[in-house]
Amino acid sequence: MADAPLHADPAAASRDRGGPLQPLLIVRGLTKHFPIRSGLMGRRTGVVQAVDDLSFDVMKGEVLGVVGESGCGKSTMARLLMQILKADRHELIFDGDPLGHTGITTAELRRQMQMVFQDSHASLNPRMTIADCIGFARRMRGEPRNMVAAKVDDLLERVGLTPAQYRHRYPHELSGGQRQRVNIARALALEPRLLILDEAVSALDKSIEAQILNLLNSLKAELKLTYVFISHDLNVVEYISDRMMVMYLGRIVEIGPVDQVYGDPKHPYTRALLASKPSHDPRKRTLVPPITGDPPNPINPPSGCRFRTRCEFAEGVCGQMAPTLKPLDNGDHSVACLMQQPGSGHSRAPI
Amino acid sequence: MLQFLIRRVIQVMPILVGISLITFALIHMMPRNIVDSMVPPGSPPSLRAEIAQIDGLDKPLWEQYLLWLHQVLHGNFGVSLVSGRPIGDALFSALLNSLQITFFAALVGFLLGILFGALAAVKKGRWQDSLFSLFFIAGISVPPFWFAILLVAIFAFDLNWVPAQGMGPEGWPLHWEQWRHMILPIATLSLIPMGVVGRIVRAATLEALSQEFVTALVAKGMRMDVIREHVVRNTAPQVLAVMGLQFGYLISGSILVDLVFNWPGTGKLLNQAILSGDIPVIQAAVLLLSVIFVLVNLGVDTAQAIIDPRMRR
Amino acid sequence: MTAMGISALIVMLAIAAPYVTDGQPYSGNALERLKPIGTHGHLLGTDELGRDMWTRLVYGARLSLISGAAPVLIALAIGGSLGVIAGYAGGRVNALIMRTMDIFYAFPAVLLAIAACAVLGPGLLSTIAALSIVFTPSIVRITETATTRIRGMDYIEAARCSGATDFRIILHQVLPNVQAPVLVYASSLAGLSIILAAGLSFLGLGMSPPNPEWGQMLNSLRQSIYVQPWVAALPGLMIFVTSVCFNVISDGLRVAMDVQDG
Numbered sequence: 001m002a003d004a005p006l007h008a009d010p011a012a013a014s015r016d017r018g019g020p021l022q023p024l025l026i027v028r029g030l031t032k033h034f035p036i037r038s039g040l041m042g043r044r045t046g047v048v049q050a051v052d053d054l055s056f057d058v059m060k061g062e063v064l065g066v067v068g069e070s071g072c073g074k075s076t077m078a079r080l081l082m083q084i085l086k087a088d089r090h091e092l093i094f095d096g097d098p099l100g101h102t103g104i105t106t107a108e109l110r111r112q113m114q115m116v117f118q119d120s121h122a123s124l125n126p127r128m129t130i131a132d133c134i135g136f137a138r139r140m141r142g143e144p145r146n147m148v149a150a151k152v153d154d155l156l157e158r159v160g161l162t163p164a165q166y167r168h169r170y171p172h173e174l175s176g177g178q179r180q181r182v183n184i185a186r187a188l189a190l191e192p193r194l195l196i197l198d199e200a201v202s203a204l205d206k207s208i209e210a211q212i213l214n215l216l217n218s219l220k221a222e223l224k225l226t227y228v229f230i231s232h233d234l235n236v237v238e239y240i241s242d243r244m245m246v247m248y249l250g251r252i253v254e255i256g257p258v259d260q261v262y263g264d265p266k267h268p269y270t271r272a273l274l275a276s277k278p279s280h281d282p283r284k285r286t287l288v289p290p291i292t293g294d295p296p297n298p299i300n301p302p303s304g305c306r307f308r309t310r311c312e313f314a315e316g317v318c319g320q321m322a323p324t325l326k327p328l329d330n331g332d333h334s335v336a337c338l339m340q341q342p343g344s345g346h347s348r349a350p351i
Numbered sequence: 352m353l354q355f356l357i358r359r360v361i362q363v364m365p366i367l368v369g370i371s372l373i374t375f376a377l378i379h380m381m382p383r384n385i386v387d388s389m390v391p392p393g394s395p396p397s398l399r400a401e402i403a404q405i406d407g408l409d410k411p412l413w414e415q416y417l418l419w420l421h422q423v424l425h426g427n428f429g430v431s432l433v434s435g436r437p438i439g440d441a442l443f444s445a446l447l448n449s450l451q452i453t454f455f456a457a458l459v460g461f462l463l464g465i466l467f468g469a470l471a472a473v474k475k476g477r478w479q480d481s482l483f484s485l486f487f488i489a490g491i492s493v494p495p496f497w498f499a500i501l502l503v504a505i506f507a508f509d510l511n512w513v514p515a516q517g518m519g520p521e522g523w524p525l526h527w528e529q530w531r532h533m534i535l536p537i538a539t540l541s542l543i544p545m546g547v548v549g550r551i552v553r554a555a556t557l558e559a560l561s562q563e564f565v566t567a568l569v570a571k572g573m574r575m576d577v578i579r580e581h582v583v584r585n586t587a588p589q590v591l592a593v594m595g596l597q598f599g600y601l602i603s604g605s606i607l608v609d610l611v612f613n614w615p616g617t618g619k620l621l622n623q624a625i626l627s628g629d630i631p632v633i634q635a636a637v638l639l640l641s642v643i644f645v646l647v648n649l650g651v652d653t654a655q656a657i658i659d660p661r662m663r664r
Numbered sequence: 665m666t667a668m669g670i671s672a673l674i675v676m677l678a679i680a681a682p683y684v685t686d687g688q689p690y691s692g693n694a695l696e697r698l699k700p701i702g703t704h705g706h707l708l709g710t711d712e713l714g715r716d717m718w719t720r721l722v723y724g725a726r727l728s729l730i731s732g733a734a735p736v737l738i739a740l741a742i743g744g745s746l747g748v749i750a751g752y753a754g755g756r757v758n759a760l761i762m763r764t765m766d767i768f769y770a771f772p773a774v775l776l777a778i779a780a781c782a783v784l785g786p787g788l789l790s791t792i793a794a795l796s797i798v799f800t801p802s803i804v805r806i807t808e809t810a811t812t813r814i815r816g817m818d819y820i821e822a823a824r825c826s827g828a829t830d831f832r833i834i835l836h837q838v839l840p841n842v843q844a845p846v847l848v849y850a851s852s853l854a855g856l857s858i859i860l861a862a863g864l865s866f867l868g869l870g871m872s873p874p875n876p877e878w879g880q881m882l883n884s885l886r887q888s889i890y891v892q893p894w895v896a897a898l899p900g901l902m903i904f905v906t907s908v909c910f911n912v913i914s915d916g917l918r919v920a921m922d923v924q925d926g
Contacts, residue, residue, distance in 0.1 A: 084821050110827045123818030127840035133819075136836065137826030186822065369767030377779060488915070492907035494859045496866050497882055497900025504889045504897075600772050607863050611886075622867060625782055637771075637779050644772045 015112075015193065016060070018096040023057035024194055024226050025081075025113070026093040030054040032073075032080055033088055036299060046299045050076040051087075052250040055325070058194065063220070063227040065241030065258065067234060067273065069295055073250040074230045075118075078198045081228070082115050095193075114187035118199035120179035124171035124186075130156070131167045134186045141190075155185040158222070160215060177208035181215065188223070196228045201236060213240055234277040238262055243332075246270045249298055249306040252325055256333030266328065266335040269307045305338065317345040355656050363649055367642065371423070374638040375416050378630050428635035433627045438635045441620060446639065449609070449616030452536045453601045459537060460544030461594055467545070468552025475557060483549065490546020496607035499539045503611065506535060516613040536612045540605060544597040551593045555586035588659045595651030599644035667912035674906060678725035686716065689723040689876045701894050710895070711885055717895055721902055724876040728903070731788060731870070731877070732858035732910075735795030740850045743800040747807025748834055748842065752815055762808060765801040773798050777860055781869040791861050791870040798860070799853050806849045810842035844921040851917050855910035862903050878903050 031054075033047040051073045058064050066074050079085040081092070083106050094112060097103035104112075117123035124133050132139075134155055135148040143151075153163040159181040171179055180200065187195055197216070201209045213236065219225060231237050237244055238258055245255040246267065254267040265271045272291035296302055296309050304322050308314035323336040323344070338344040410418070422429065428438040464487075471483035507515035513531050559565060559582045568578050602617070609618030617636055624632035711717055750761040768776065777794045784790030814820060815838075823837045862879025864870035871877035873884055881899040889896040 079821070082821075082825050084824050107827045110825055115822070115825050117818040117822060119818055123822050125819040125823075125837050125841065128837075136823060137828065140826060140828035140832055140836075183822075187825075190826070365763065366766050366770045369764075370770055373767065373771075374779075377783060488908055488911050489904075492855055492859075492904060492911050494862055494879075494882075494900055494903045494907070496863060497897070497903060500882070500886060500889055500900065501897060504893050508890055600774065602772070606774060606778065607866060610867070621778065625778070625867065625869065633779070633782060637775055640775055641771045644775075645770045648770075 016095070020060055022060070022096050023093075024060045024095055025058040025228075026091075027057070027081070028055045028091040028093075030077065030080055030090040030092075031088045032076055032085060048298045049250050049301055050298065051080060054250075054252055056245060056252060056255060058226060058228060059243075061220075061224065061226055062242040063229050063240050065237035065244035066228060066230040066247060067232065067237050067244060068247035069273075070232065071295060071298065072247045074232075074247060075198055076250075077247075078115060078196045078228070078230055081196060082113065083109065111190045112192050113194040113196065114190060114192040115196040115198060116180075116183050116187045116200040118202055120176050120183055120203065121171065123183055124179055126171055129168050129170060130161075130174070130182050133171070133182060134189055136186070137189050151189065152185075155188055158188070158219065159185045161185075175208075176204055177212060180204060180208075180212055184212075184215070184219070188219070191223075193224070194226045194228065196230070198230045199232070200229075202231060202233060209236070216240065234274065246273065249295060249301050251306060252336065253307065254333075254335045254337075255325065256328075256335075260330075260333045266333070266340055267307075267337045268311050268313055268339075270335075272310075305336075313339060313346075313348060315346055321345075352656065356653060359649060359652055363645060366645060370641045370645070371420055371638065372416070374634050374641070375419055377634050377637065379412070423635075423638065428639075429631040431624075431629055431632050433624075433629045433632075438632050442617070442632075442635055442639060445615060445617045445620040448614065449602060449605055449618065452533055452540060452614065452616070453598070453605060455533065456537045456540035457544055457594075457598050457601055460541035460597070461548050463541070464545045464548030465552050465590070468549040469556055471549070471553045472556035472560065480553075484553070487546040487549040487553075490542045490549070492546075493542055495539055495543065496611055498542065499535070499608050499611035502535045502539060517615070536605075536608055536614055539608050539612075540601055544594070544601065547593060547597055548590065552586065552590055555589045556582055559585040584658070588655045591651055591655055591658070595648050599647045602640055602643060602647075667909040667916075670905065671909040671913065674725055674902075674909075675729065677722050678729055686719055689715065689720045711881070711888075717898060720876040720881060721878075721898060724878045724881060724899065724902070725906075727788065727871060727875060727877040728858055728862065728879070728906070731791050731795070731861035732854055732906070734792045735799055735857050735861070736850050736853045738792065738796040739799035739803050739853070740846070742796070743803030744807050744846060746800075747804040747846075748811050748838060750804065751808040751811025751842075752830070752834055752838060754812070754815065758808070758812075761804065765804045768797070769801040769805070774860065774863070777864060778867070778869065781864050786869055786872050788871060788875075791864050794864070795857055795860055799850075799857070802853075803846065803850060807842060807846050810845050811838060814838065814841050848914065848918045848921055851914040852911065854914070855907035858903060858907050858910070862899075 030051055032051040033049050036046040036048060054077060056064075066077070068074055076085065080087045080090065092099040092109070094104050094109055099106070099109055124130075128136070131149065131152045135152045138148045138151060139145070152167070156163040156166055161178065161181055166174070166178070166182075171182070174182065183200070184195075200216075201212050204212060216227070217240065220227060227240075229237065229240055241258050243256060244258050244261050246253050246261070246269065248269050254261060254265065254270045261270060262274065265274055269291075276291060291310060293310055296306070302309050302319070304317075304319040305311070305314070306322075308318040311318070318338060321338070321344075323338045323341065325334045325336045326341055327334045328340065338346040339348045340350070342350045419429075426439055428442060430436065431438050431441070434441075467483040467486060471480045471487075474480050503515045506512050513534050515535075517532060562585070565578060565581060568581060605614075605616055606618030606621055608614070609616045610622050613619070617640060621633065621636045623629070624636065711720065746761050746765075750758040771779070777798045780794035780797050781790055784793055820833065820837055823833045828836070861870060862877070862882065865877050865879030866883045868883070871880045873880060878899040882896075882903075885896040885899065
């Protein structure tokens with residue numbers, strides 16, 4: 001954010017190229033369709049539109065929360081951003097540098113951007129010590145052993161693990177929370193500026209989850225980090241995020257500042273999602289299920305608006321044209337719903 | 352189920368083509384040129400060319416392959432270089448002789464293996480387990496040709512209980528004299544399947560017995576035969592797969608044992624062909640045995656899918 | 665432990681062959697043919713050409729151990745590499761490698777060895793080459809299965825995020841996690857390899873006389889089994905004992921490395 005505290009890390013400050021107003025990451029038209037092959041010859045019988053034409057910005061120093069049901073493409077998006085999966089089509093601009101031969105290379109992008117995985121167990125190599133896991137990226141970049149060891153100790157310290165005690169342990173000797181701390185340390189090893197946290201706290205107990213969230217918050221302040229925080233837990237996203245993005249079947253349906261999206265959700269799906277959020281107040285029980293049924297099959301998504309099959313306001317026009325993400329009056333808050341687009345033909349659209 | 356079968360059969364096709372290609376290539380990889388082995392040494396080049404032309408050996412390789420494949424598919428395996436007789440007849444009668452002992456050896460080996468394996472699993476950690484496990488290790492470690500020699504020395508020569516060589520008089524159904532000739536080969540050949548099947552039965556049974564649903568059955572006081580049925584259902588697919596492989600190995604693996612007992616099976620045929628450099632016979636035998644091996648495995652896959660629906664992927 | 669001890673003893677004897685024997689495995693005395701076990705000067709008797717059995721058995725251990733171990737090691741190197749590549753790369757590369765292996769896998773092992781040996785001609789090298797061809801496909805399968813199982817794991821993706829090259833990811837992250845089942849399986853092939861190598865020699869396709877190799881010795885002593893059964897049985901006994909030891913060690917390895925099956 002613009003009024004961030006004084007630069008705790010001068011190195012990070014010097015790496016800031018475009019200034020505070022330049023988004024750290026600009027994503028345009030991110031698309032990934034997985035072909036479905038079946039039969040004996042492996043003919044292409046369909047595609048899963050896992051991620052379809054996503055465009056959004058990640059501002060410097062912010063936490064962008066990403067929410068949506070299972071299978072809506074959140075994790076695929078994370079892997080596409082990390083270049084682990086190859087996107088069909090995309091344009092990435094990292095701090096003003098486009099990804100590609102004219103700008104930033106994939107290797108350099110990965111230096112600036114790292115990822116923390118959900119399953120703390122599966123994401124640590126069972127045959128490597130904690131220190132080797134964390135130091136792997138630096139060793140692979142040819143740094144001498146003793147320098148890497150010093151860096152690893154520093155990182156362990158930062159994530160709240162005593163180096164002398166944990167350095168030589170193996171992942172299976174650690175608890176879930178400790179392993180997730182190791183995962184965070186590993187992601188920080190290359191001193192990235194952007195962390196993608198893919199359900200990073202979802203598998204943890206509530207008490208541990210709170211500790212890790214606090215750790216993430218303090219690391220963000222210390223190291224001037226930016227997060228893309230993917231989660232299906234609306235309470236957690238509300239707690240940690242500055243802005244949030246709601247996904248449905250591979251598309252963005254709503255994006256905006258957390259207080260606005262939570263306070264005044266514009267998309268029927270966002271409203272249903274928020275209504276399904278368990279309340280801490282037992283008097284405010286959810287009696288009517290706000291959304292029913294499973295999401296439609298992503299192999300053959302509904303035409304037009306993908307949510308229309310579960311939307312109580314759906315009209316004929318919703319099947320004919322796909323709503324695009326349009327900013328509302330105040331500019332920060334955008335929504336992809338025909339009901340919010342003047343002249344769309346929907347009976348509830350503003351005139 | 353039908354879809355599974357069709358898919359498996361189609362998957363087998365490229366494998367069969369591959370087998371035929373490799374077998375065909377055998378001839379051309381031999382150290383000695385095939386034409387050389389057909390003509391007497393020192394023959395004039397004109398004779399060589401003539402022979403090559405008669406057998407289509409002057410044509411391009413792919414044409415030779417198609418020609419050969421066409422013949423093979425019509426049951427014509429060519430002519431032995433040594434005897435000058437068609438290979439097909441000799442091969443099929445040898446195969447029948449081999450199947451005769453292979454079948455019984457498999458039967459004995461599988462039954463003993465299942466029995467001992469199940470006993471070892473039930474008595475896990477006791478002396479029976481150790482004894483049978485030792486049996487199994489010995490079974491898979493014994494060189495069959497050596498064991499065959501020992502059996503002949505002891506039972507045929509020292510004790511003179513059974514004949515040492517050959518298969519005795521012809522005829523069907525089998526009578527006592529034929530059985531006497533079959534005892535030693537069957538004993539030798541059943542050792543390996545006994546060991547392999549015993550080990551897998553033991554391991555699979557132990558695994559099945561340790562599963563939670565079996566514990567639940569025991570806790571519910573189910574009778575032993577109900578539990579046995581569950582164990583059998585859960586171990587059968589694995590055991591079947593191993594048995595299929597073993598049966599396939601037996602058909603071809605009897606080569607050394609054939610040699611010791613002078614049993615007129617595929618092994619003896621193959622051995623004679625190797626010694627005399629009779630390449631077409633080697634080629635035909637390798638092709639036929641491999642195809643049988645593939646078909647046996649196809650049959651096992653199908654049987655597995657019938658027992659365990661999860662296999663019908 | 666016993667198995668380890670016996671194997672170690674056999675290996676040590678094979679290495680120290682010139683020092684524990686008279687060092688002349690090829691020369692025999694025609695007057696001292698087929699002496700029984702315990703003969704003065706020939707502790708284990710003599711063979712059909714009057715050569716000292718002890719000397720020949722110890723020298724035979726050299727050839728037999730090499731023809732048992734080398735194919736497994738070669739198959740491990742080739743099959744392991746192909747399997748890891750197939751598993752890690754997936755897709756078309758995987759299909760190409762695995763379908764090719766299916767064809768070789770479809771040949772019964774003994775038959776494949778015999779065919780390969782018939783093509784390559786007799787000798788130590790062709791025995792090793794033939795058995796390597798026999799063992800490679802199954803090692804590819806085991807390795808491919810193990811690699812495919814871990815390829816989608818998050819830690820492999822995390823390693824790719826780190827920017828390491830595929831080669832280094834395979835070396836540092838994949839291999840340590842697939843080695844256990846593959847090594848256990850390979851060790852179980854060693855016993856089989858010794859038997860098959862001896863079998864090839866027994867058929868006259870492997871080592872040729874007068875080389876002291878257990879399978880070959882068994883073959884040339886075959887007719888003498890009625891004269892001196894115990895002497896004639898010795899080479900086979902050596903094959904048997906070595907093979908049992910290797911299999912017992914392999915089983916121990918399986919337990920120690922906690923490998924389930926395969």
